Amino acid sequence: MTDAIELLSTRRSISAAFLAEPAPDDAQLKTLLTIASRVPDHGKLAPWRFILYRGEAREIVGQKLVDIARQRDPNISEARLQEDRNRFSRAPLVIGVVSRAAEHVKIPVWEQQLSAGAAAMNLVTAAHAMGFAAQWLTEWVVYDDKASAMLGAGEGERFAGFVHIGTSTVPPQDRPRPDLAEIVSDWQES
Template sequence: MSEFGRGSPQTLEFLRTRRSHPSVTMSAPGPDDAQLTDLLTIAARVPDHGKLAPWRFITYRAPQGERIGAFLSELYARKNGPLDEAQTDKERTRFTRAPVVVGVVSQAAEHPKIPIWEQQLSAGAVCMTLVSAAAAAGFASQWLTEWYAFDEEAGRYLGLQDGERFAGFIHIGTATQPPVERPRPDLSEITSNWTETD
C-alpha cells in the first residue's frame, strides 16, 4: 500500500477524543507568537470555494483583556441595567480567562458565483480547525460567541469593519483540569440513507 493510503490511527483517535475546555478553567501559558502564527496558518487551510479567504483573524492577549472587559461591563450595564457583583466579574473577565483569544471574523459578501452561505461555512471551518490545531498542539481550547459577538457596538470596539461579523472567539490556554465529556448525538437518529421518492 502506498504511503498516501495508510491513514493515521493516531489522528483518528485524537478526533474521537478531542474535547473543548471551558475558558474559565484555562491558565497561562498560551501559545507564543511563533506557535500562534503556526496555529493560524493551519486554521486557514480550510475549504474555500473560489479562494476568497472570506475571513480574517483578530488576536487578543490577556493584558488587553482587562480594558476589553471594562468596556463590555459598562456596555452590558448600559443596555441591561445595573449589574450585580457576579455579572460584573463575568463581563470583566471574558477576555482574561485564557491567555490568548482569537476572533475569527467572517467577511462573507455577495459574489457572482460563491453563495454567502458557503463563505460563512468556510469561516466556521476555520473556527473548528483552529480549535483542533490548538488541542493537537497541547493547548486547551474553546470556541465561544456570547452576546458581544452579535452586538454592533461591541463588534466595532473589538475590531469589526462594515459588513463583517464574528464567527466566533477561540480561547486558547493551558488546561487546569481534565475536560468533562458530554453526551453525543445518537448516530442512528441523525443518519439516514437516501431513497428515491415518487
Template sequence: MSDTLHSLQTRRSVAIPALQAPGPDADQLAAIFTIAARVPDHGKLAPWRFVLYRGDVAVRIGEALAALAESREGPLSELRRDVEAKRFSRSPLVVGVVSTARPHVKISEWEQVLSAGAAAMNLIHAAHALGFAANWVTEWVAYDEEAKAILGIGADEKTVGFIHIGTPGEPPQDRPRPLLSDIVTEAVAPTGRP
C-alpha cells in the same frame, strides 16, 4: 489508529475557567493559523479573519464592554460587572473568528460563512494537536453592533465565535454524543416520474 484519528477522537471543549497559562507562543500561533486557513475556500476568497485578544488589551476591552452594558442597564451587580470585565481575559488567549463573507458573482455568501466555520474548527483542532485546549463561544457581544465595534469587528462582518485557548487545568470530560442512528440516513431514490 493514526495520530490524526486519535486527535480527532480525544478533542473536547474545556470549561473556560480551566484554561490556564501558558497559551500558544508565536511559533505555535503561526502553526495554528496556518492550519486554520487550510479549509475549503471556493474562489480562494479567504472569507474570514482572526483577531487576537490577550494581555492588557483584553483587560481594557473587557472594561469597555462592562461600561457598555452598564450604560444600557444601569449599575451592574458586582458579579455581573466582573463577568463582563473579564470576558476576554478569562483564558490566556481568545481568538475572534470573523466572517467577512460578501456577495460574489460565483460563490454564495453561505459557502463563505461555512468556510469561516471550518476555519474555526481547524483552529480548535490545531490547538488541541499542540497540547492546548479550547472553548468556542459567542455570547451577546458577538451579535451587538456596539460591542463588535469595541472588539474591532466591522458592522458588515459577522462573528463566527470567540475561541478561548489555554493549557487544560483539568482532564477534559466527554459529554453525551448523538446516536449515529439518529443522525445518519441513507438517501432514497425517488419513485415515479420526475
C-alpha cells in the same frame, strides 16, 4: 487507527474558565493561524480573518464590555458586570474569528460563512494537536453590534466566535454525543 483519527476522537472543549498559562508562543501561534487558514475556500476569497486578544488588551476589552453592558442595561447586576469584565481574561489567549462573507457572483454567502466556521474549528483542533486546550464561544458580544465593533469587526463583518486557548487546569470530560441512528439516514426517493 491513525494518529489523526486518535487526535480527532480525543478532542474535547475545555471551559475557558479552566484555561491557564502557558498559551501558545509566537511560533506556535503562527502555526495555529496557518492551519486555521487551511480550510475549504471556494474562490480563494479568504472570507475570514483573525483578531488576537492577549496580555493587557484582554483587561481593556473587559472594561469596555462593562461600559457597553451598563449602557444596554442600567440595572445590570454587579455579578454580571464582573462576568463581562473577565470575559476575555479567562484564557491567556483569545482569537476572534471574523466572518467577512459578502455577496459574490459565484460563491454564496452561506458557503463563505461555513468557511469561517471551518477556520474556527481548525483552530480548535490545531490547539489540541499542540497539546493546548480550547473552547469556541460566541456569547452576547457576537450578537451586539456595538460590542462587535469595539472588538474589531468592521462594516459587513461579524464574529463567527472567539476561540479561547490555554493549558487546561482540569482533566477533559466527555459529554453525551448524538446517537448516530438519530442523525444519519440514507436518501430515499419519495
